[in-house]
Amino acid sequence: MATKNESKNNWDFFNRIITDVDENWNIIQCISCGKCVGDCPASKISDFNIRKIVEKVLIGDESILKEEDIWYCFLCNKCSKICPKEGINIPLFILSLRNEAFKKGYNIPQLKKYVKMCKRFLENGTVMKESDLPTERIEEIKKICEFARIKYLHKASKKNIGIEE
Amino acid sequence: MEGYIKSVVLDTDEILQTYNDNPLDFFKDKKICLFKACLEYYYPGIRTCLKSMLEDFDLQVSTSLEQSCCSGTFLQRNLITRAQFAAINERNIVSINEIADILIVSCNGCYLSLLRGRKFLNSKDIREKTTKILKEFKKDILFSPKLKIVHILDFLHLIREQIGERLKYSLNGLKCAVHYGCHYLNLLLDKKDIHSFIAPKNKLEDILTILGGSIIEYQERDSCCGWGASQNVIHRDEALQITFNKLKSAESAGAELLVTNCPTCLYSLNKFRDDMKDLFGESPQIPAVHINELIGVLMEYECDKYCIERILPLIEELKI
């Protein structure tokens, strides 16, 4: 039987996910029917199982933040379309989990592959090599992204502190 | 549909009610802007062919010099916040609103970003943060912009009869498979409206039929192209399995051409054929094209070499 303490911890995790995006509250309606897993591309190529991930958040199991699984989601929305419940938005929910993982520093290998794209976006306003965006607009983008993770990644690429392109 | 989205989406059903005979008439006095998608860099024909067609119809077309990338890829990786993402997209809308009435978007990802940015604005917290960011550049959120946004498929479908009348060549029964892409097929916005949710999505088939193609059904029609929000950057070998299955499924159903409406999907469906050979021992041969490129070739517009490379051999073979 769960002690008072344990149940407090459980809801802590869930609450953080809702604080990030209030729509995430809807996962409480999940009836574990598993429809979301049937046609999920991430499940076809990895151990990713969205039904189990929802369940783990509901019981407060934070171990999923450390695992590679949450980084396999294609954000394709197939699951949300097929889910019998009205407001469950899996891509947003996954983004919140990734956000939590970021906060805990569990995501470094993922970042490495993004350095080049971040650099181009902040220096050109596009993820491609060339751009004709006026300098003022590029400055705006840099400003919008001030303090965002993308900026740190960009700085890391300049200082060459172990994050390769 | 919620406020900030509804006020920016072009209502094609309404246009049909007034301009049923020739929906192009609705666009005659409108300024049209084409949204620049990053992956058009590899497939320039997606924009040039569409531009040629619109000019052929005597419509006023431009692109915005101030438009930046939609930043969807960074939101998906949690590298920017929702407010920053909404600001980047709203800033593009503000710029384009100054020069155009209609914005045509030929990429599922960019379309989703523009709409998703607007959806985020329905939250008070995000709206306040976005307003604060935009204020720094003396810009403001437009609750009801003059600009209306339309997805390329909705636009082409609306004027498909008029496209049919202009064709120089027909596909002559060429067997075509379609790929819509997840962010067209699974838009959650549709779930709120039961009619659009259950309605079959077959605009691409309708357009291809007018171009003279015959439609091939295949098992993996609705599956992902394998891009999967950069899965083919992050977990490349695994994600390519999804791409491979899709291409093989279309091929084994007898399709000779795979037609899509998204440059990102197109990239994913085309670019990794050699890697597939290494990984799975064979490389699917079916060419993939964007619907804009296909229309461009059939209308005999000047196309880039990448476009020609993929489409022309088929056309020559058919002696169209």
Ligand code: SF4
């Ligand atoms: S959004 Fe993620 S969980 Fe849902 S079907 Fe796609 S890959 Fe699976």
Ligand code: SF4
């Ligand atoms: S389809 Fe919806 S209700 Fe069913 S298990 Fe998945 S998230 Fe839960």
